[in-house]
Amino acid sequence: MDLSIELLKTFIVVVEEMNFTRAAERLYKTQSAVSLQMKRLSEEVGEPLFCRKGKTLALTEKGEKLRMYAVRILKSHEEACIGLSGSGVAGNITLGISDEYTPIIFTKILAGFAERYPNVSVGVVCKPSPELKKRVDENLLDIAILAEYESSGLLLRYEPMMWMASRTYAYDGGVVQLAVYPDYCIARNTGIEYLAKAGVPYRIAYETESSRLLRSAVKSGMAVSPVLSRVYRDDHYRQLGSEEGFPELPHIPVTLHRSKDRNDEVAEYLLEHIKKVFREI
Template identity: 30%
Template structure:
């Protein structure tokens, strides 16, 4: 009689979900060699090849795809049994990465709900730019991240699509100036598309504030010295959408994507991912196609 080890299955699911041993090792807080050894042991027990290692990235074989369905169920059932029979008080820490511009208004409510469900679990909130968050996620430094993008990577899930909107000071006139004065973050992923839209419309522009501080941008814009762009519904009370009557170009839709929702790290991880889905899922705009 051969028996499957749940720890090994958990590692297999993590590799399948993250697309590689290195990233899975970071999520599992194990060394890369330990995860590789577990996968090898699993293949030996089943006497099948689970991973196709012939390409530049790891892919599942047909046997691996079949096992993944069972592995998810077995890991989830294991966690459910442990939780119910031991009546454990969940403890620990989970790292959530969120871009600066979509922290409000949804994330405070998500954190409040999560704390009520797991009062002894610490959520370490990392707020940064999408590019930096994806790098951290790739190194296993974040368990779950949200991103704002116009595309979708493998393993991610689009929660909603919303348009970028021009924002300025309440009752401001900065949007009427020529050249148009802009305030942007140095690593802002919106900026290239905003500039492209302005160039296409033949509108001269000038970036007068380039910073890594959202507070600096908001102070400049609220003083009516420049304008900015934000995802619809995320603008703070001291800024407002500009009613420009078509003078400024329309801006592209942005996807709010969720990474790490299927890493099978247990009920804590799954619950946080579910709260994020509920907070951001909104069928207001058509979804963009993944690339």
């Protein structure tokens, strides 16, 4: 029996999603490729790993047993990679992000990368996506994570949007008071577009470049904001839906860009780490 790390990684993502289509999106693979990998893994184990309970995908008894082993194997593999290869990598690199993505960047990406590669210094630049794209193209920035519809970068994920409101907010059916980023922001423009299409009156009450100030305006209960939903999972906020008169928002592409001048191992390690984090969040 040969349980490859790649197959086990795919298996765990499928288990987490319990949906081959969503798992394929997280892994940047086609659904058929994921299905083929799971077929290969089942053949290695000698028994089916998944079964159907109605329309729901579930683990078989053997699949559940493999899940427990896979978690331990992948954890040991990660620790070995860190211990054997991480400490010898050194250098400097710059990473560009939009302000609204800073919670994920600092808690998930930078902290984990610093632990694995302590001798690499990462400089962070917070700017609007159009400015970050320009800097990468001009080789003034090494790597950038952008939220934009038209992009030549590597797709990290389609990020769902939501209408963010305070826990106490109640829409009275009148003019919606908005808290938004300036007009370069894709979430702002998308939210306004969908309000207009739905015939919902709105007013821009708060405009700021600061995610902290935007959250404060929403938390006060005086405004709502169209945002990337994964970024603002917090007990202080709730999501508004169609039952309250707000239109359903689309998913926004989040893409990864690299300067053509950065083809070294430091850039490769950071790129792979970012992709890994986005597969897991």
